[in-house]
Amino acid sequence: MRLINRVAIVTGGGSGIGRSTAIRFANEGAKVTIADIDSTGGEETLGLIKETGGEAIFIKTDVKDSNQIKELINITTSTFGSLHIMVNNAGIGHSEVKSVDLPEEEWDRVMDINLKSVFLGIKYAVPELIKSGGGAIINTSSLLGLKGKNYQAAYNASKAGVVLLTQNAALEYGKNKIRVNAIAPGVIDTKIIEGWRQDERKWPIISRANALRRIGTPDEVANAILFLASDEASFITGATLSVDGGGLTF
């Protein structure tokens, strides 16, 4: 088991990549806090972990709210005793429109949920990771944090921000033995891509726009997050690992 005696928080753990990551972590021996704004999804993930004898709790959390992030971390450390791994993964997409047609409120909402949340996750997890003698933070960026796509202004900007926030925190807390990395998934089979999937014209193109000519699974991304969280990645920090079937090079 690769995460024995580790305590981890996974935001967005109620669905998709976050759910796969929470389950994978629990299977590797971690005590896991599932955080999500969606209680139904969060409770489902909790049930799936408990079915296999894993240890976990669910805390309903809105990741853009600093008080809720503080509470998430407080409850986790009071329940499990410490914190070693923070996965800032919750995120949303937005309507496919040109920048000039993107409502300002939608810009703010995407930046808050996709980028400010990562800042808050780092800000409030770091002091606990220092108390634990070090740890790992993994942030979910995107292929669209590394490469522009039309009609994705706020998503592009938010996910690009995650890449440099990751480098910044890696530099600031390396001396505290905290490694900070990001993953950049390509098109992965989760709820967030439903809109694209229903577009009969674009989906055949989008779903094959990488070297492997297929979309990825949440488990394939969770495997990369697990690697970055584990001691196997002990000399890796500040990196953004593409998990995109070669989408960046396409």
Ligand SMILES: NC(=O)c1ccc[n+]([C@@H]2O[C@H](COP(=O)([O-])OP(=O)(O)OC[C@H]3O[C@@H](n4cnc5c(N)ncnc54)[C@H](O)[C@@H]3O)[C@@H](O)[C@H]2O)c1
């Ligand atoms: N699926 C893809 O193709 C893809 C590609 C690149 C990056 N990503 C990123 O991966 C991450 C996970 O997304 P996913 O693909 O698993 O999608 P998903 O929709 O299945 O899961 C996202 C989860 O985040 C939760 N969430 C949304 N807003 C929240 C908030 N304010 N507070 C707490 N939780 C909130 C949702 O309830 C949901 O459970 C996101 O950051 C997304 O941007 C996904």
